Amino acid sequence: MTSRKPQSMKPATAAKKLGIYLPATPPEFQAGEVTREQLDELQSNPPEWLAELRRNGPHPRPVVAQKLNVTISGLARGGVSEALTTQEISDLLQNRPQWLVDERANMAAVRDEQKRIRDAAAEKATKTKGQSRHFH
Incomplete structure (x- = not known):
């Protein structure tokens, strides 16, 4: 063995x-x-x-993006290419530079659209189930 x-x-x-x-x-x-x-x-x-x-960090970019509620691409557009400490993330959240405000708004819009698509698909699936019962 x-x-x-x-x-x-x-x-x-x-x-x-x-x-x-x-x-x-x-x-x-x-x-x-x-x-x-x-x-x-x-x-x-x-x-x-x-x-x-x-x-306390420094935190890798995926964690920074999550804590700031933006995408990793949004971090890059905002000029953040390095790891950040918890304090630096807190400072960004308190001071809210324009890039962060814009990226958070973009992220919220994407999430709203994803929810709308999921809801529409669920509604369509429910209607399809209901209709299929009438044909049997």
């Missing part, structure tokens, strides 16, 4: 799954592979460095 090597991932993949900015992680995290078991342990019992990164 052969023992199987535990499944592992690159540090960049693990950082993405953890929602953290890889260059801000400890060197030992960046240096080696991360097994699924190690990832599970980090998620369920985060060490202080991980808790600190999640709390």
